[in-house]
Amino acid sequence: MSMPNIPEGKFRPSMKETIIDLLESIALEEIALSHLLNAEAEKIQALVGKDLDFPSCPSNEEIFKFNHQTSKFLEVIVMKEWLLLRKLDDVIFLNGELKPLCSKGEHDDCDCDYDCGCECDCIEYVPCKCIEEEPCKCRHYHRGRK
Structure with missing residues (x-):
């Protein structure tokens, strides 16, 4: 099911x-x-x-x-x-759960980004770029996408 x-x-x-x-x-x-x-x-x-x-x-x-x-x-x-x-x-x-998965400084090459204030249907924080998900144009990750 x-x-x-x-x-x-x-x-x-x-x-x-x-x-x-x-x-x-x-x-x-x-x-x-x-x-x-x-x-x-x-x-x-x-x-x-x-x-x-x-x-x-x-x-x-x-x-x-x-x-x-x-x-x-x-x-x-x-x-x-x-x-x-x-x-x-x-x-x-x-x-x-809304907090970033990593914060700046924890990964040498991490490029985490915070809320840009866009009007799209995305979550507030962006996970670390090492997680493979498809971001929207503002680099936020849509709810429900895996």
């Missing part, structure tokens, strides 16, 4: 824009989680009361159920935080 081919898109975002979008999505999820935690804290405060006097006079069983529900809620939040951490790790790894 072969890998699916993704067709070239005229308005496909660059790798840099994709990484920014991924980081924004992580930040938005973190904000959403903070709102959920704040709402749960307000529920706890409403149950316990400002003076810690339990104004609704809950029974021990009701307090136990509430505590159990809060515990389960926090477990879900911790799992979601772990997933966001994994997503962040993947974004950091992906961002590291």
